Amino acid sequence: xxxxxxxxxAAGTQLPPFAINPLTCVSVGPAVLGxxxxxxxxxxxxxxxxTAFSATNGGSVRPSVNQWCRVTATTQAATVALTDxxxxxIPSQDQLASVNGVxxxxxxxxxxxxxxxxxxxxxxxxxxxxxxxxxxxxxTNNANVKNVSVRANGLAGSxxxxxxxxxxxxxxxxxxxxxxxxxxxxxxxxxPGVGAGLGLSTTAVVTLSRDYLNNETEFVITATKAxxxxxxxxxxxxxxLQ
Numbered sequence: 001x002x003x004x005x006x007x008x009x010a011a012g013t014q015l016p017p018f019a020i021n022p023l024t025c026v027s028v029g030p031a032v033l034g035x036x037x038x039x040x041x042x043x044x045x046x047x048x049x050x051t052a053f054s055a056t057n058g059g060s061v062r063p064s065v066n067q068w069c070r071v072t073a074t075t076q077a078a079t080v081a082l083t084d085x086x087x088x089x090i091p092s093q094d095q096l097a098s099v100n101g102v103x104x105x106x107x108x109x110x111x112x113x114x115x116x117x118x119x120x121x122x123x124x125x126x127x128x129x130x131x132x133x134x135x136x137x138x139x140t141n142n143a144n145v146k147n148v149s150v151r152a153n154g155l156a157g158s159x160x161x162x163x164x165x166x167x168x169x170x171x172x173x174x175x176x177x178x179x180x181x182x183x184x185x186x187x188x189x190x191x192p193g194v195g196a197g198l199g200l201s202t203t204a205v206v207t208l209s210r211d212y213l214n215n216e217t218e219f220v221i222t223a224t225k226a227x228x229x230x231x232x233x234x235x236x237x238x239x240x241l242q
Contacts, residue, residue, distance in 0.1 A: 006101040007080040009073040011035070015080055017045050017070045022062065025118045026069050027081040029058030029103035033231055035076025042068045056106035060116035062216065079103055085120065096131070097239040102138075103221075107228040113155055114148075114234040115221045124212050126184035129241060133175040135221060136236035141169040145226040148234075150175045152187055154218045158208035160189025165232070177219075184213040 008031070009015050020026060020041075028037050036056050040049040045068050052061045054074070061069060071080050079101040096117070103114040139146055148171070149162040165171045180186035189206040210217060219239075223232040 004081055004083045004098045006099060007071075007082070008101065009071060009078040009080060011073050011076050014070060014072040017042070017068045018082070019045075019066070020061070020063055020069050020082075021066045022064055022120055023085045025060055025062045025083045025085065025097075026071075027058065027060045027083065027097075027099065027103075027116055028071055029079055029114060030056060030073075030076055030106070031079045031102040031104055032076035033104050033229075034107060035078060035104065036074040037078040038072040038074050040070050040072075042070075044068060056108075057112040058103050058114045058116055058220075060118050060218070062118035062120065081115075083117065085123070094240040094242045095238075096241045097237065099237045100235070102233050102235050104231070104233040105223040105225065109225055109228050111149070111155065111222050111224040113220045114223050114232075115237060116218055117220075117239065118216055118218045119212070121215050122213050124217070124241075125179070126213060127179055127182040130176060130178040131219070132240045132242065133173075133177070133221075134238040135173045135175065135234060137165060137168075137171040137173070137232060138235050139165055139168055139171065139232045140230040141167060142230065143167055144230050146230060146232055147224045148173070148232065149222045149224070150177070150189070151220050151222060152177065152189065152208050152217060153210055155220055155222065157218070157220075158187075158189065158206055160206055160208075180207050185209050185211055187212065187217075
């Protein structure tokens with residue numbers, strides 16, 4: 001079972017340096033609409049520090065070698081989820097990530113990342129695996145259009161599932177992603193294309209062709225809002241690999 005530790009970082013403060021390795025994913029995002037978060041990495045606990053990313057939306061870091069990391073909540077509170085994936089691809093040890101903390105959307109109408117999980121290369125089995133996501137969102141309950149989505153291979157990657165959450169205060173979603181063939185490349189996404197939840201859909205299965213055995217694959221949970229000032233946040237995510 002993978003272990004996920006969640007830290008709440010107060011506005012204007014910095015989470016002290018912590019060690020990370022190639023099987024560690026550091027997922028970070030503002031906990032409040034309008035926040036900015038800074039993620040830095042270094043080869044030693046004392047630096048020198050380099051900016052991994054600074055953004056008003058969520059993102060993640062997974063190093064290729066052992067490093068140190070620190071996170072600063074620049075303008076508003078931030079959430080940090082530190083996931084150790086060391087044993088989660090062992091049969092019967094199916095938890096990949098369990099995150100219970102607020103990842104808020106910024107004031108924008110563009111599609112943006114709320115939460116990101118980077119899976120190392122040669123980690124997903126070449127055959128017969130399923131990734132299941134149970135996601136809980138909080139949003140402004142009004143008639144303005146709001147969507148949340150799951151993508152594989154980053155924000156510009158394939159849309160595995162998308163859900164309309166207009167006129168919803170809370171939304172719970174189940175999304176299934178699986179290997180599609182015995183080739184170590186094909187990934188299938190099964191998700192409703194209209195309403196949230198688990199059920200039938202007129203949206204066809206989406207297949208991503210990605211050499212995930214030799215490359216890192218980033219899975220992201222995103223939000224798109226017609227009105228930037230509306231709130232959409234991911235408040236709980238359980239991701240299993242079976």
